[in-house]
Amino acid sequence: MCIVHMVRNSTKFVSWKDLKKICADLKAIYSAATEEAGRDALEEFGKIWDAKYPMIYQSWDTHWDDLSEFFKYPPEIRKAIYTTNAIESLNYQLRKVTKNRSTFPNDDAIFKILYLAIRNASEKWTMPVRDWGMALNQFAIIFGNERVPF
Template sequence: AVTRDLKAIYQAPTEEAGQQALEAFAAAWDSRYPQISRSWQANWPNLATFFAYPTDIRKVIYTTNAIESLNSVIRHAIKKRKVFPTDDSVKKVVWLAIQSASQKWTMPLKDWRMAMSRFIIEFGDRLDGHF
């Protein structure tokens, strides 16, 4: 439920709608998790720049979080084993998880062509030599 309400913020069509979604989130969740809305509110000027991008670029940004994805893969690999006899065994499991995840990094992103077209329109000269 928390995640669903956070999505309403960053998937909002405009900055104003995002601000309203943040206020609704705070009203619903501040009694249990006040630090979440405080953090968003304190950083709103930086977060709000996200709304300056067209929707298709914003979607690529919020669905392509490599760090979160990698952390998830590592957590999953560690949870499966629960007990490790040595520090080296932990390192090996983490290394294997990263190797497995890195093989998937070559897969194309969903809707990437549409987003890349939009990037070219928005930032044309800044993309020379990057594709």
């Protein structure tokens, strides 16, 4: 449940002429400074668009508990975690190497194959995360040095 996927789901059935307006109103929700401001923006979105596209508000409202976690982090971290595409891609790579093997001789065998899959997948990661240094700094402040290696 990430912001990018929520926006994609929300705009899937939107008319082309309303798309820019819908996206701008959705951006007001997920780019709000606080959870309360985001919730207010969602309510405002509902007032404007419920007559034409009621499922968008309903979807965001239903998933609000999950989406509200996003607001607990500073903007630097939000930019790094607004999408789960990288995680989903890695999970796909790991499933791909394990799905055809029904058994492994021991636990070390599966750890080795997963290690190799992660190593191979990481070679394809060429696009750096934008402003990663600032996000890493915020992670260290929030979670402490014991969880964020330097």
